[in-house]
Amino acid sequence: MIKRMVTINGAPRMAITRPDTTLATYLRESLGLTSVKVGCGQGHCGSCNVIVDGKLVRSCSYKMSRLTEGATITTLEGIGTPDNLHPLQVAWMAHGAAQCGFCSPGFIVSAKALIDTNPKPSRDDVRDWFQKHRNACRCTGYKPLVDAVMDAAAVVRGEMKVDDLLYRIPADGRIWGTKYPRPSALAKVTGTLDFGADLGIKMPEETLRCALVQAEASHAKILGIDTSEAEKMPGVFKVVTHKDIKGKNRITGLITFPSNKGDGWDRPILCDEKVFQYGDAIAIVCADTEEHAKAAAAAVKVDLEVLPAYMSAPAAMADDAMEIHPGTPNVYFEQHLVKGPETKPIFDKADVVVEDDFYVGRQPHMPIEPDVGFAFFNEDGKLCIHSKSIGLHLHLYMIAPGLGIEPDNIIMVQNPTGGTFGYKFSPTMEALVGAAAMATGRPVFLNYSWYQQQTYTGKRSPFFINLRYAATREGKLLAMESDWSVDHGPYSEFGDLLTLRGAQFIGAGYDIPSIRGLGRTVCTNHAWGSAFRGYGSPQSEFASEVLMDELAEKLGIDPLELRYRNVYREGATTPTGQVPEVLSLPELLDTARPRYLAAKEKAARESTAEVKKGVGISVGVYGCGLDGPDTAEIAVELNEDGTVTIFATWHDHGQGADMGTLGTAHEALRPLGIAPENIRLVLNDTAVCPNAGPAGGSRSQVVVGRAIKAGCELLLGGMRKADGTFRTYAEMRDEKIATRYSGKWSAPCTDCNAEGQGSPFAVYMYGVFLAEVSVELATGKTTVDKMTLVADIGKIVNRLTVDGQLYGGIAQGIGLALSEDFEDIKKHSTMPGAGFPYIKQIPDEIDLVYVEVPRPEGPFGAGGVGELPLTCPHAAIINAIHNACGVRVTRLPALPEKVLAGLQGK
Ligand code: MCN
Ligand code: FES
Ligand code: FES
Numbered sequence: 046m047i048k049r050m051v052t053i054n055g056a057p058r059m060a061i062t063r064p065d066t067t068l069a070t071y072l073r074e075s076l077g078l079t080s081v082k083v084g085c086g087q088g089h090c091g092s093c094n095v096i097v098d099g100k101l102v103r104s105c106s107y108k109m110s111r112l113t114e115g116a117t118i119t120t121l122e123g124i125g126t127p128d129n130l131h132p133l134q135v136a137w138m139a140h141g142a143a144q145c146g147f148c149s150p151g152f153i154v155s156a157k158a159l160i161d162t163n164p165k166p167s168r169d170d171v172r173d174w175f176q177k178h179r180n181a182c183r184c185t186g187y188k189p190l191v192d193a194v195m196d197a198a199a200v201v202r203g204e205m206k207v208d209d210l211l212y213r214i215p216a217d218g219r220i221w222g223t224k225y226p227r228p229s230a231l232a233k234v235t236g237t238l239d240f241g242a243d244l245g246i247k248m249p250e251e252t253l254r255c256a257l258v259q260a261e262a263s264h265a266k267i268l269g270i271d272t273s274e275a276e277k278m279p280g281v282f283k284v285v286t287h288k289d290i291k292g293k294n295r296i297t298g299l300i301t302f303p304s305n306k307g308d309g310w311d312r313p314i315l316c317d318e319k320v321f322q323y324g325d326a327i328a329i330v331c332a333d334t335e336e337h338a339k340a341a342a343a344a345v346k347v348d349l350e351v352l353p354a355y356m357s358a359p360a361a362m363a364d365d366a367m368e369i370h371p372g373t374p375n376v377y378f379e380q381h382l383v384k385g386p387e388t389k390p391i392f393d394k395a396d397v398v399v400e401d402d403f404y405v406g407r408q409p410h411m412p413i414e415p416d417v418g419f420a421f422f423n424e425d426g427k428l429c430i431h432s433k434s435i436g437l438h439l440h441l442y443m444i445a446p447g448l449g450i451e452p453d454n455i456i457m458v459q460n461p462t463g464g465t466f467g468y469k470f471s472p473t474m475e476a477l478v479g480a481a482a483m484a485t486g487r488p489v490f491l492n493y494s495w496y497q498q499q500t501y502t503g504k505r506s507p508f509f510i511n512l513r514y515a516a517t518r519e520g521k522l523l524a525m526e527s528d529w530s531v532d533h534g535p536y537s538e539f540g541d542l543l544t545l546r547g548a549q550f551i552g553a554g555y556d557i558p559s560i561r562g563l564g565r566t567v568c569t570n571h572a573w574g575s576a577f578r579g580y581g582s583p584q585s586e587f588a589s590e591v592l593m594d595e596l597a598e599k600l601g602i603d604p605l606e607l608r609y610r611n612v613y614r615e616g617a618t619t620p621t622g623q624v625p626e627v628l629s630l631p632e633l634l635d636t637a638r639p640r641y642l643a644a645k646e647k648a649a650r651e652s653t654a655e656v657k658k659g660v661g662i663s664v665g666v667y668g669c670g671l672d673g674p675d676t677a678e679i680a681v682e683l684n685e686d687g688t689v690t691i692f693a694t695w696h697d698h699g700q701g702a703d704m705g706t707l708g709t710a711h712e713a714l715r716p717l718g719i720a721p722e723n724i725r726l727v728l729n730d731t732a733v734c735p736n737a738g739p740a741g742g743s744r745s746q747v748v749v750g751r752a753i754k755a756g757c758e759l760l761l762g763g764m765r766k767a768d769g770t771f772r773t774y775a776e777m778r779d780e781k782i783a784t785r786y787s788g789k790w791s792a793p794c795t796d797c798n799a800e801g802q803g804s805p806f807a808v809y810m811y812g813v814f815l816a817e818v819s820v821e822l823a824t825g826k827t828t829v830d831k832m833t834l835v836a837d838i839g840k841i842v843n844r845l846t847v848d849g850q851l852y853g854g855i856a857q858g859i860g861l862a863l864s865e866d867f868e869d870i871k872k873h874s875t876m877p878g879a880g881f882p883y884i885k886q887i888p889d890e891i892d893l894v895y896v897e898v899p900r901p902e903g904p905f906g907a908g909g910v911g912e913l914p915l916t917c918p919h920a921a922i923i924n925a926i927h928n929a930c931g932v933r934v935t936r937l938p939a940l941p942e943k944v945l946a947g948l949q950g951k
């Protein structure tokens with residue numbers, strides 16, 4: 046043990062700890078300073094930043110033994126508090142710089158250390174600083190963070206007033222379309238918001254800490270699990286295996302398409318007979334401390350007979366491949382696409398035909414906060430599971446039969462969540478902590494390491510696509526033929542739905558009269574496929590948007606012009622035969638054109654013999670909703686004090702569910718003249734919130750938003766008097782008029798049929814991406830110099846939110862294009878190893894241009910936004926690389942060596 050007298054946030058403290066305890070652990074667990082977040086735990090993300098003796102340090106990898114006697118430590122708590130904010134915190138709120146907010150404390154501490162040493166930083170200084178200190182953000186695309194630092198520094202220098210940063214409600218009281226800061230912003234920028242790991246620390250003493258025993262093979266038969274030694278290890282309460290699970294020990298995707306050859310019951314909670322992928326959970330050790338749990342987990346002996354592992358769709362489709370789930374073929378679902386007349390005669394006669402093969406790989410989600418959750422039995426004997434779930438009711442029904450507990454006896458709650466980007470559309474640890482709580486009868490807590498997050502949560506499912514276009518000499522698309530294989534990993538949940546996305550989005554945006562296609566879902570032993578922002582569109586549209594450029598090249602038509610000739614106009618239908626709800630694409634392209642031409646001139650001007658510059662374009666389209674009659678329900682209640690409460694499961698990945706709920710409810714309740722702070726939000730707890738559905742498919746603003754609008758209108762109807770004024774709560778009570786209303790909405794849509802035809806979404810998002818890149822000829826290295834997105838997402842509810850969504854999604858698109866991957870389980874298990882984009886990989890120049898065409902079915906004209914920015918920015922980048930240097934990359938990511946090989950092969 047060591048003893049140090051130190052000063053923490055201005056107060057003297059005596060620290061007595063083990064020398065190898067990290068500073069982060071000491072600050073968080075001994076002092077409760079949970080503004081210090083632990084993301085990667087490996088020195089790669091900066092979320093644990095604190096200032097020690099004036100220097101910025103990453104406290105997760107700073108041992109207490111390094112602290113000198115008398116050291117001075119500053120955490121975010123020492124920089125500003127909710128009632129005494131530092132200008133950095135105010136600026137963070139003003140610029141919407143805290144989305145999920147998990148990285149915010151680390152960034153603000155880092156920025157404080159910067160402006161302490163350099164009070165007048167340039168934007169480049171700020172970017173260099175965050176790069177050097179490895180401050181990683183997955184949500185914001187970094188630009189708002191730099192904006193915030195520049196303003197805060199100006200305030201600190203006395204050149205700007207902090208008041209200038211504060212939001213003021215417009216005179217008409219309307220917050221719709223403004224930069225009203227999200228309700229959770231204050232807690233996020235002050236580090237007072239408890240994320241799952243913070244709540245875990247604060248749980249009662251009897252809480253058992255869990256560690257997983259995981260498979261280190263990708264495919265194996267389990268011959269035996271020996272827990273005897275582990276059971277005897279210090280602090281161990283119980284080692285839970287499949288034998289302790291009362292139910293079916295399987296997680297189900299609930300809905301499996303009728304032609305799916307599997308039954309959907311293929312994912313074990315704890316493996317019993319087989320291991321299906323690397324990292325599969327085999328046992329859970331529950332102990333008094335995490336350290337004891339981990340030590341005992343290492344002592345569990347698992348006897349495996351390793352089987353051949355099929356790590357890609359082609360491998361699993363080979364004739365001699367064994368069935369990964371015996372009894373179900375590895376190709377377990379097929380989706381046909383039949384639109385218009387036969388394609389073959391059209392291809393035979395067409396002026397021009399282009400064809401290519403495309404691959405978009407296993408993009409990892411890489412939230413900064415690793416997966417975390419806990420479970421306990423409440424005073425009514427109900428099993429309460431708290432996690433990062435963004436589909437609470439969905440997950441409840443997916444895990445209940447496996448656990449062997451009635452759904453009515455489970456309560457699911459979403460913790461404040463540090464980003465999911467879709468991986469939490471699937472249950473991850475919910476059933477694990479549920480099983481552990483049921484087997485031990487005690488509260489249990491499980492926190493993945495970032496390594497576990499990376500290796501044992503779902504990933505984007507790779508698509509292998511072959512695509513052909515037939516067109517006229519003038520560039521009019523006549524027909525399309527597509528073939529796509531989806532590597533969905535070993536678990537089938539939502540795999541058929543994802544495969545359907547290929548039918549819906551390959552060629553989206555263009556009026557193609559004749560289409561034939563066939564897609565298939567393939568079971569493999571690589572990471573299980575889970576939803577990822579864009580869900581199928583980044584794979585599908587990469588193929589159709591890069592092939593558009595190949596067609597443009599073959600025809601000698603400019604790529605923007607070729608798109609202009611084919612986008613949806615009056616009389617057009619989507620690949621599924623749906624009539625688009627608005628026709629904004631021509632206007633988006635018209636808006637993009639002058640920017641595109643200027644960018645091309647600039648690229649020509651600035652290209653050198655060493656560095657070639659280029660410009661690329663792509664069109665992005667995605668639906669807002671789950672297919673067909675997607676439904677949401679919320680409740681709205683007038684309170685005695687005149688405030689109104691909205692109860693909803695609008696799950697918050699970090700995108701701003703709180704702001705969306707508030708913004709929509711406030712707009713709906715405007716006749717009351719209610720102030721936004723008088724609308725209370727009760728979100729994401731199945732005990733008290735009706736089922737508004739999961740936050741996937743950029744559906745919430747449209748579908749939950751319509752339910753909120755409906756509920757608020759019913760309340761207004763109840764409150765409205767004959768003279769048009771509104772009753773008070775007391776008047777409602779006296780007149781026995783209900784004060785609580787249920788708001789419901791179902792999309793007027795139809796599911797796609799076996800031939801991929803239908804009208805699956807009521808609202809779509811449309812965008813045109815422009816990428817400006819530099820390619821270094823000696824190395825093949827690509828730098829994105831600038832991105833522009835001309836977007837139509839309908840009416841904007843909150844400008845900070847939508848800007849943030851677009852910046853963040855574009856940054857992920859840059860990562861997808863150039864660096865991100867999870868093919869190599871070992872190499873890609875860390876943030877830098879997996880190609881996480883740090884600030885210098887993302888340009889400071891990102892232009893967002895909005896064309897707000899009101900959506901007939903959206904609440905007050907709003908569409909969705911979350912996934913638009915990741916539909917296909919990567920295609921624009923790949924097209925720009927070709928424009929710069931003539932190399933066409935059709936298999937992502939476009940790593941320097943790949944581009945270089947292309948250059949050398951030319
Ligand atoms: N919004 C708005 N005006 C509009 C449309 C939307 O202000 N016209 C706001 C909404 O109020 C909401 C946000 O934009 O706060 C996104 O709305 P929407 O597109 O309806 O999407 P959801 O709320 O259903 O969020 C899910 C979506 C998806 S599917 C993924 S994946 C995703 C995403 O949003 N993951 C995210 N954005 C993310 N952002 C962060 N920071 N972290 C994630 O994990
Ligand atoms: Fe410490 Fe990532 S750098 S948690
Ligand atoms: Fe930065 Fe979410 S706001 S990681």
